[in-house]
Amino acid sequence: MSIEQEPRPTEAGNGPPTMADVGRVAGVSAMTVSRALKGNSYIARGTFERIMAAVDQLGYVLDQSAGTLSSRRSGFIAAIVPSIDNSNFADTARGITDALAQTSMQLLLGYTNYSVEREEELIESMLRRRPEGIILTGGEHTSRARSMLANAGIPVIETWDVPENPINAVVGFSNADAMEALVDTLVPQGYSRFGFIIGTEASDARGRQRHIGFDRALLRHGMSSHRVVSVESTPMRMAHGAEAIRQLLRNFPDTDIAICVGDLPAFGAMMECRRMGLSVPGDIAIAGFGDYEIASVSEPGITTVNVDSYGIGARAAGQMIAMLEKRSTAATIKTSYHVLLRGST
Amino acid sequence: MSIEQEPRPTEAGNGPPTMADVGRVAGVSAMTVSRALKGNSYIARGTFERIMAAVDQLGYVLDQSAGTLSSRRSGFIAAIVPSIDNSNFADTARGITDALAQTSMQLLLGYTNYSVEREEELIESMLRRRPEGIILTGGEHTSRARSMLANAGIPVIETWDVPENPINAVVGFSNADAMEALVDTLVPQGYSRFGFIIGTEASDARGRQRHIGFDRALLRHGMSSHRVVSVESTPMRMAHGAEAIRQLLRNFPDTDIAICVGDLPAFGAMMECRRMGLSVPGDIAIAGFGDYEIASVSEPGITTVNVDSYGIGARAAGQMIAMLEKRSTAATIKTSYHVLLRGST
DNA sequence: CTGTTAGCGCATTCAG
């Protein structure tokens, strides 16, 4: 037996144990520990087991900041959505997470509360952590955000919209077209005096697009698109829909159908109609957008547009993976939508 | 004029510019750039402006992995919630974000889909990035998760529950007590044949607690608590409530009030009753839990328990800040709840 | 007010 080097007491200068500590316990170098933990190198069976035992014994957890610095790979992609408390965007996040699961990449999620300024801050703080790619919602960004993204030299994917001047790749659909499709489906049902309910347009790019689609469709059908109520709020919650329908019916009592920018305000509007003693769709019809769960569960069900929120996330992540593997460059992927007629119209 | 050192061409080996690059352009050392960017050191006015100009010119973005490694401070706290598509937990996240805004700390949010195994993975991957503190939902964790948390040596706050054996600090309330309070309020209204609707209990610790509170209250009132329907799902969505109420009325047709584990299934149940031609609360009363927006907007409104979701987040973050500043050690903070009677009962 | 030195913990690269 030879004299072995005395393991330096691990508890000396505390702080979490390092690879060197693990190596000392397992009788190997830090480098071998690194390889064992990564899992893609050949390590002798016994060595591997000693290392794992040492890891358990010390409660070792890899320090990823050091790894990122050294390997120049952070192992995560960033995604920014307007709101997290919105099942559509939550579905998109789930789509991203699921698609990323087949890689070793993780998702870092942030939300902007529908503010481009907040988006700019968020982009900056995420870029500081060196994501390998970034997925954004929509095509509206501050100019500083745009230049930071350009400088970052990583794939950027804009989703949920089809911007005129994409930064890089796009996975989304035209919210204007989708709203047009909804109106086009409803006109043949005999409605002719369409109202539109929307929140603060300045802070909701997709709502604005839907409004454009609404105008375009009615113009095409030779109908008037002046019955519009806008309440101060982004996003519109259920209660805002209730408030808006009152205003709509006060300002334009002849309205025979109210299209809401989303299903949540549509539901609020429908409940308010019931409170006012109006029947839906007998006295007034109501439609929403987004196919949230409430649209199918409520009685009557709410006519709406399904927009494949999950698919947007899944396909964005797929495209991201392809770009990171250099299998693809900037592409524009259009996702599907379809009108769902239910009892509210 | 002296000969100045030739700035090395920045574009040489590409990759993002470093502080040294910025310093070279501004004619100072990297250290001065670091101080200027941090903002809490005295820097000569002119120097500061040259540095900022260089930062803009190069599009420099701080590399936080390097900063974390060097300073041993990551600048973020981790929070883990069961689901992100749930306005209660989203409110908690908002509370944390808002409270953290007064510090330089950021929030890194993760979600488990109600799986403790997924929580364990998430805790591990978050600890790799060395959060300065971690906020969890509930008191149930795998034993490996517990030991990782113990080893991490950072403040841990468990929320939304009052665990028997807290890891560290707690900010929450007793879900059992809150449910008892609901039943105690309803009994005097004349209801006596209570049904209970819940999802998969194994994966929903808070639902289980509510069930316990339900049993306890009925026992105390000398009533039977056998009218229970459990459907396979966590979390319960609206549609599960619809399915469950059918089953409840089939199995226990004499039920005069159905308590649901949450407002979402309560709403689904209420809509299903309407579809079946039953009036709420005339033929059967319905109550939920959580005071989601739908509970106040729907017609009739849903009787429920408000649980201060936002406050849980805000106070957890406040406690976290206090612990990080050594102003506090492990504390247990109880948050409030109150029963809201509405039209559904 | 600014610079120098050193080292954070890991992974790349090369050597065996």
Add this chain to the structure above:
DNA sequence: CTGAATGCGCTAACAG
């Protein structure tokens, strides 16, 4: 299959 040397980009600590 394993180890040694080196440096990733930044900041703590000290010196001026």
